[in-house]
Amino acid sequence: MSSRCDSRSWIGTIVAIVFVGPLFAQTVFADDKADADLRQQARELFPPLPKDASTNERPITPERVRLGRMLFFDSRISVDGSTSCSRCHLPSFYGTDALTQSIAVGNKRAPRNAPTVFYTALQVSQHWDGRFVDVEDQARKALTGPGFGNADEQSVEKRLEAIGGYPAAFREAFPGDQKPVSAQNLALAIGAFERTLIVPSRFDEYLAGKTDALSSDERAGLRLFIEKDCVQCHKGAGVGGTGYRKFGVFSDYRAATGTKNPDKGRFEVTKKSADVDKFKIPGLRDVAVTPPYFHDGSVNRLNDAVKVMGKVQLDVDLADVEVNAIVAFLNSLTGPIPADYERVPRLPAGGFVPSTPAH
Numbered sequence: 001m002s003s004r005c006d007s008r009s010w011i012g013t014i015v016a017i018v019f020v021g022p023l024f025a026q027t028v029f030a031d032d033k034a035d036a037d038l039r040q041q042a043r044e045l046f047p048p049l050p051k052d053a054s055t056n057e058r059p060i061t062p063e064r065v066r067l068g069r070m071l072f073f074d075s076r077i078s079v080d081g082s083t084s085c086s087r088c089h090l091p092s093f094y095g096t097d098a099l100t101q102s103i104a105v106g107n108k109r110a111p112r113n114a115p116t117v118f119y120t121a122l123q124v125s126q127h128w129d130g131r132f133v134d135v136e137d138q139a140r141k142a143l144t145g146p147g148f149g150n151a152d153e154q155s156v157e158k159r160l161e162a163i164g165g166y167p168a169a170f171r172e173a174f175p176g177d178q179k180p181v182s183a184q185n186l187a188l189a190i191g192a193f194e195r196t197l198i199v200p201s202r203f204d205e206y207l208a209g210k211t212d213a214l215s216s217d218e219r220a221g222l223r224l225f226i227e228k229d230c231v232q233c234h235k236g237a238g239v240g241g242t243g244y245r246k247f248g249v250f251s252d253y254r255a256a257t258g259t260k261n262p263d264k265g266r267f268e269v270t271k272k273s274a275d276v277d278k279f280k281i282p283g284l285r286d287v288a289v290t291p292p293y294f295h296d297g298s299v300n301r302l303n304d305a306v307k308v309m310g311k312v313q314l315d316v317d318l319a320d321v322e323v324n325a326i327v328a329f330l331n332s333l334t335g336p337i338p339a340d341y342e343r344v345p346r347l348p349a350g351g352f353v354p355s356t357p358a359h
């Protein structure tokens with residue numbers, strides 16, 4: 001009896017090995033293959049994140065980064081001492097201020113929503129309408145813009161000259177320069193600091209080969225992000241930031257977002273009719289932790305922003321399950337806050353008396 005049983009179980013085992021085994025192996029391999037294909041597609045769309053965004057023209061030195069970091073957190077670069085870059089690009093909000101529209105010197109409201117400064121140096125240009133060619137251009141022109149309210153660059157240079165510690169830090173960062181404390185060098189230093197604000201996320205581990213760095217939901221979201229063609233626009237190492245597109249390819253964005261702040265985007269810079277309503281395609285790294293959304297901060301929830309994108313950019317009504325999966329994927333793009341950003345640096349003391357009282 002026991003021998004009959006044994007022979008039956010042997011037969012069973014043989015059947016399992018010969019017939020069922022390959023079927024099982026096929027489904028496992030099919031899953032593996034689907035995963036490998038997905039990663040391959042993703043790798044083609046999203047090249048590896050560089051360690052930093054330095055270039056030959058924009059080198060990074062530790063001295064420049066150190067100086068740029070101080071200047072970024074120093075409100076004495078504003079006309080009344082009320083406003084630093086970090087007033088609107090706060091560490092605790094991942095380099096944004098979490099406001100619909102930022103508040104500047106004199107408590108004036110900025111016309112647009114503040115994007116994060118993380119990964120931004122990877123983008124084709126700066127600001128929603130691309131009015132600045134790079135982070136250095138942005139930092140320099142910001143000084144005399146409405147955010148900081150300085151009448152001219154010289155007044156900022158004079159103020160920094162008078163703050164103990166800054167002249168030496170500028171000299172170290174720009175050795176041999178005839179006039180180290182200058183608006184130009186301030187911009188180069190802040191730019192160098194911003195070019196370091198690039199930290200890999202779980203998505204980068206996934207791209208590098210670690211499949212389970214993303215959950216199966218997140219991978220399903222990535223697949224949808226590719227299949228629904230979000231990647232027509234949001235691609236590149238920054239998951240966007242590579243060019244400009246109309247916001248509202250299929251229908252007016254104003255109706256979809258209910259914005260109260262009409263804005264023609266890149267048209268404001270070029271005055272070309274072809275640029276009406278074009279905006280820079282934002283990079284989506286850290287998007288899950290940087291609400292509210294769009295150039296005007298008109299949408300609070302990421303799920304709603306994804307729905308709007310489906311409707312006005314792709315003419316598809318995404319189902320809630322699809323939106324949830326895409327949002328799960330977008331969450332995997334959240335990296336850690338850069339260590340040098342999380343902590344406010346010690347600033348040189350003294351030298352500044354506000355010219356008008358802060359509000």
Ligand code: HEC
Binds near residue numbers: 086105120123126138
């Ligand atoms: C009053 C708030 C405020 C201050 C102060 C401020 N920013 Fe911004 N920042 C914004 C807003 C709002 C935008 C978007 C403006 C637009 O696109 O029209 C922005 C955009 C940017 C961008 C472009 C990001 C992108 O994705 O295009 C960079 C880079 C930047 N700021 C860096 C800085 C630096 C450096 C400083 C200090 C020199 C600074 N900001 C000071 C509010 C501020």
Ligand code: HEC
Binds near residue numbers: 309
């Ligand atoms: C045709 C190009 C295009 C396509 C396709 C597209 N987007 Fe966008 N996306 C944009 C542009 C341009 C903006 C900026 C709109 C604005 O605020 O002015 C944007 C903004 C966003 C934002 C808000 C980012 C922020 O920081 O405020 C999210 C989220 C987003 N897109 C996700 C998606 C998803 C998900 C898909 C696919 C369902 C998608 N996009 C498809 C071009 C596109």
